[in-house]
Structure formats: structure tokens, C-alpha cells
Amino acid sequence: MKLFLRNSILSVLGHFKKITNGIHILNSHYISKENIPKEVFFELLSLFSKQADFINIEEAVKAIKEKTHQNQKLIAFTFDDGFEECYTKIAPVLKEFKTNAAFFINPAFIDADNEYKNYFLNNIVHTPHKNPMTWEMIKELHSQGFVIGNHTYNHLKLVGLDSDKLNRQIILSKQYIEQKLNAPCNYFAWTYGGLKDIDNAALTLALQSHPYVFSSDNYTHYFSYNNKVLNRRHIEGNWPLSHVVYFLSKPKTY
Numbered sequence: 569m570k571l572f573l574r575n576s577i578l579s580v581l582g583h584f585k586k587i588t589n590g591i592h593i594l595n596s597h598y599i600s601k602e603n604i605p606k607e608v609f610f611e612l613l614s615l616f617s618k619q620a621d622f623i624n625i626e627e628a629v630k631a632i633k634e635k636t637h638q639n640q641k642l643i644a645f646t647f648d649d650g651f652e653e654c655y656t657k658i659a660p661v662l663k664e665f666k667t668n669a670a671f672f673i674n675p676a677f678i679d680a681d682n683e684y685k686n687y688f689l690n691n692i693v694h695t696p697h698k699n700p701m702t703w704e705m706i707k708e709l710h711s712q713g714f715v716i717g718n719h720t721y722n723h724l725k726l727v728g729l730d731s732d733k734l735n736r737q738i739i740l741s742k743q744y745i746e747q748k749l750n751a752p753c754n755y756f757a758w759t760y761g762g763l764k765d766i767d768n769a770a771l772t773l774a775l776q777s778h779p780y781v782f783s784s785d786n787y788t789h790y791f792s793y794n795n796k797v798l799n800r801r802h803i804e805g806n807w808p809l810s811h812v813v814y815f816l817s818k819p820k821t822y
């Protein structure tokens with residue numbers, strides 16, 4: 569199985585288009601929807617590293633805002649939903665490549681009892697074979713230089729919610745993460761990530777409370793909403809690699 573995956577990655581990347589200059593922020597959730605070994609992720613990063621350099625997410629955001637590093641090929645990583653493999657597989661590989669990632673988490677999923685965990689996995693994020701990270705794992709990643717961001721309290725879609733619900737999903741969720749980490753939580757990625765998956769009230773509250781707000785849409789442009797939202801490119805390790813190749817060969821525009 570591992571050999572097959574490796575060979576299929578290699579064969580697709582044999583036709584790799586050129587990665588374009590600029591900073592590419594990737595948005596994923598896991599290596600694969602199934603539980604596959606971290607070596608598959610290592611192989612992918614090895615192949616990327618032949619054409620591009622990896623950049624810490626904080627540096628990537630700064631470079632995009634200041635329009636620097638435009639003549640380099642740079643890739644930064646983000647992962648949503650806080651699955652256990654962020655700690656057990658993804659972070660160790662990123663460390664081997666001397667880079668980090670932002671992990672966007674849902675506190676209610678971290679705190680879930682078995683019943684809510686199964687509901688969340690089956691009905692909200694549709695990944696029945698996963699588990700959440702624990703707070704201990706998240707604190708350790710944070711102490712190692714990974715960014716921990718807010719992905720709402722329990723992964724509601726931020727459209728049409730009343731102010732109490734918005735406050736819980738955006739503000740209280742941020743404050744809870746800050747209390748757990750004893751550090752500011754400055755990064756927010758809204759659920760589902762599309763520009764249509766957030767309404768004005770929610771976007772306003774997110775921008776008021778978090779310096780860095782991310783979508784997962786409109787990826788050929790660095791920004792949306794008057795330069796206030798940073799666009800990421802949604803990919804997963806289990807998608808056809810032609811999707812990844814296509815993205816990385818697309819020029820980015822301000």
C-alpha cells in the first residue's frame with residue numbers, strides 16, 4: 569500500500585508543472601481521510617522541497633502583507649479541525665523540514681465525550697476514523713512553535729447565527745483557547761472556508777477579535793474583502809495530485 573502510494577505520487581509529480589513564484593498557503597485537514605503512515609506526507613514534502621522552500625506561517629503572513637519575497641517560491645501550511653494526526657504524524661514531519669503550521673481547532677471537539685465526538689466526526693467533519701488532539705498535545709505543539717488558531721467553538725457554519733451564538737463561536741472560543749494556552753490566539757479560520765460560508769456579522773466580529781483571518785477560497789488572490797482576509801488553497805493528501813500541481817502552478821495576485 570505504501571509503495572503504491574509512493575509510486576503514484578512520484579508518477580504524477582513526474583509531470584509536475586513549475587511552482588510559480590510567491591507565497592502559497594496550503595489548507596488541509598489530514599494526510600488522508602484514512603489513516604496512512606506519515607512517510608507518505610514526508611515523501612510529498614520531499615518532492616515539494618525540490619522546487620520550493622517552506623516558510624513558517626507567521627513569516628508567510630507577514631511577507632504577504634508586506635509584499636516581500638515575491639520572487640521566491642514559498643509554501644506555508646495550515647490544518648483545520650485539530651485531528652490527532654496533526655500531533656502524531658504531521659507536526660513531526662514538518663519539524664524534519666524545519667517549518668511549522670497553524671492548527672485551527674474547535675474546543676468542543678477537543679473536550680468532547682464519546683457521544684459528541686462520534687457526532688462531530690460523523691455528521692460535522694465526515695471523518696469517522698479520526699480522533700481529536702488532546703489539550704496536552706496542543707499545548708506541546710504550541711510550546712514547540714506551532715500556531716494554534718481558532719476554528720469556532722463547535723464548527724458551526726457562520727451564516728445567519730444570532731449574536732449570542734456568534735459570540736460563543738468566535739469570541740468565547742478564542743478566549744477559551746487563550747486560557748488553555750496562556751497565550752494570545754490571533755489566528756482565525758472560519759468553517760467550510762468559502763467566501764459564501766460567512767456572513768457580514770460573523771466576518772466583522774472575527775476581524776475585530778483576530779488580527780489574522782483566513783478563508784479557504786479564491787486562492788489565486790492573496791486577499792479578499794478589501795485585503796482583510798487571507799486566502800488559502802484547500803488541498804488534501806488524498807486528492808489527486810494533479811489538483812495540487814495545478815494550484816502551485818497558478819500565479820498569485822494581490
Ligand SMILES: [Zn+2]
Nearest residue numbers: 648649759760
Ligand atoms: Zn473545519
